[in-house]
Amino acid sequence: MQEHLFIKKFIEGGPGPEFGNLRRAVEVGRNACHEELERSQLVGRGGAGFLTAKKWRFVRDKDNTVLICNGDEGEPGTFKDRYIMENGAFMLLEGMLISAFMLKASDVFIYIRGEYQESIEAFRRCLDDYSAELEWYRSAIDPSLDITVVIGGGAYVCGDETSLINSIEGRRPNSRIKPPYPAEKGFKDRPTIVNNIETLSNLPLIIRDGGKNFASLGVNGSRGTKLISLSGKVKNPGVYEIEMGKLSFKDIIEGFGGGMRDGKVKFVIPGGISTQVLAADELQVKVDYDSLRTVGTSLGSGAVIVADDGIDAVDVACNVADFFMRETCGICFPCKEGNRQIHYLLEQIRQGKGEKHYLELIKDVGRTACLAARCGLGQACGNLVGSLIDKFPGDFLSRISDVVNGNGGGYG
Numbered sequence: 001m002q003e004h005l006f007i008k009k010f011i012e013g014g015p016g017p018e019f020g021n022l023r024r025a026v027e028v029g030r031n032a033c034h035e036e037l038e039r040s041q042l043v044g045r046g047g048a049g050f051l052t053a054k055k056w057r058f059v060r061d062k063d064n065t066v067l068i069c070n071g072d073e074g075e076p077g078t079f080k081d082r083y084i085m086e087n088g089a090f091m092l093l094e095g096m097l098i099s100a101f102m103l104k105a106s107d108v109f110i111y112i113r114g115e116y117q118e119s120i121e122a123f124r125r126c127l128d129d130y131s132a133e134l135e136w137y138r139s140a141i142d143p144s145l146d147i148t149v150v151i152g153g154g155a156y157v158c159g160d161e162t163s164l165i166n167s168i169e170g171r172r173p174n175s176r177i178k179p180p181y182p183a184e185k186g187f188k189d190r191p192t193i194v195n196n197i198e199t200l201s202n203l204p205l206i207i208r209d210g211g212k213n214f215a216s217l218g219v220n221g222s223r224g225t226k227l228i229s230l231s232g233k234v235k236n237p238g239v240y241e242i243e244m245g246k247l248s249f250k251d252i253i254e255g256f257g258g259g260m261r262d263g264k265v266k267f268v269i270p271g272g273i274s275t276q277v278l279a280a281d282e283l284q285v286k287v288d289y290d291s292l293r294t295v296g297t298s299l300g301s302g303a304v305i306v307a308d309d310g311i312d313a314v315d316v317a318c319n320v321a322d323f324f325m326r327e328t329c330g331i332c333f334p335c336k337e338g339n340r341q342i343h344y345l346l347e348q349i350r351q352g353k354g355e356k357h358y359l360e361l362i363k364d365v366g367r368t369a370c371l372a373a374r375c376g377l378g379q380a381c382g383n384l385v386g387s388l389i390d391k392f393p394g395d396f397l398s399r400i401s402d403v404v405n406g407n408g409g410g411y412g
């Protein structure tokens with residue numbers, strides 16, 4: 001089993017010489033750092049899977065850029081950013097400073113999920129512990145550096161980068177229509193880069209070891225390592241670091257997870273509740289962006305949730321639909337109404353009042369929201385539910401009376 005590969009080793013090794021990687025970045029200069037980032041092929045770890053260097057290219061020639069570190073971590077089943085903040089805040093802070101240096105960003109925000117009191121305290125403590133380093137940065141690089149800790153507003157949608165910007169500005173966290181993207185017009189209309197905690201925590205490693213070394217781990221399209229939040233019915237849930245593309249879901253469940261607590265695997269949610277499930281016969285799929293894309297799903301934020309065969313797909317679908325219905329910001333109709341309809345239809349099925357054609361209707365509403373919603377919340381709300389209907393039709397049909405009574409046909 002692969003263990004303590006990179007991030008964990010760094011964290012467990014402790015802070016080391018005071019922000020040596022930051023000093024190295026300053027020594028070699030901005031251009032050389034950007035080249036290392038390009039070479040690393042680092043992909044953002046927050047869920048959207050966008051190349052970090054590519055995003056940063058949009059602002060490289062701009063002044064007045066704002067850097068925001070996204071620590072909202074609202075995706076159910078994700079708890080790896082919390083692990084970094086509480087165990088390796090020094091690494092995150094160094095990554096934020098290297099990023100601020102590379103982007104010439106004086107205004108830096110870190111938006112931390114409000115429920116994560118320990119993470120907020122750990123990061124604040126880190127700012128105190130490294131006040132001398134911050135002063136050095138201000139005297140040597142940028143006297144205007146300002147790091148603000150923002151406590152999250154308590155909604156899933158706050159993690160969407162445009163909603164998060166609204167939230168930091170003190171507005172209601174509605175998502176914004178894109179384009180313009182934040183890199184063009186973000187916080188107070190300034191060029192803004194939003195990156196996930198884990199993404200920025202990789203910067204010290206990239207500067208220390210070089211982009212080529214970073215990219216020597218992993219596979220094409222998925223370089224480096226990834227923190228996985230493993231939860232559900234495994235014996236050993238936790239945060240594990242894997243080299244991307246080398247292990248399958250089966251390896252992770254049996255190796256890190258120590259196998260199932262009871263029963264057998266029924267399905268796995270590979271990347272949080274916006275992703276399609278993998279059935280038990282798909283667990284050989286490797287954990288990397290492209291492999292998951294090939295089977296119609298995605299790695300998301302790396303929240304691997306394992307369900308056993310005692311779990312009913314209808315119950316899971318209802319819970320997920322309930323979550324999305326409550327968490328939609330309500331600003332766009334396809335998401336607000338679509339989620340209400342999906343939840344209503346699923347609840348009817350759960351209560352034995354559903355009809356067979358509801359199954360197609362649920363998927364259709366999900367597809368419409370995917371095409372028409374403003375942000376990723378609505379665009380992905382039908383993914384998990386639709387995949388449960390496709391892969392476990394029996395669970396749904398057994399609750400539908402016209403099928404149970406022998407009048408239904410076609411499905412399953």
Ligand SMILES: Cc1cc2nc3c(=O)[nH]c(=O)nc-3n(C[C@H](O)[C@H](O)[C@H](O)COP(=O)(O)O)c2cc1C
Pocket residue numbers: 043044045046047048049050052070071072073074075156157158159160161162194195196197199200375376377
């Ligand atoms: C509803 C919703 C919630 C999100 N929540 C988070 C989150 O908690 N943390 C995060 O880093 N990205 C989250 N994202 C993705 C962000 O919009 C954005 O893509 C990410 O912060 C960019 O960072 P990265 O390029 O380093 O991945 C969310 C997106 C959506 C649509």
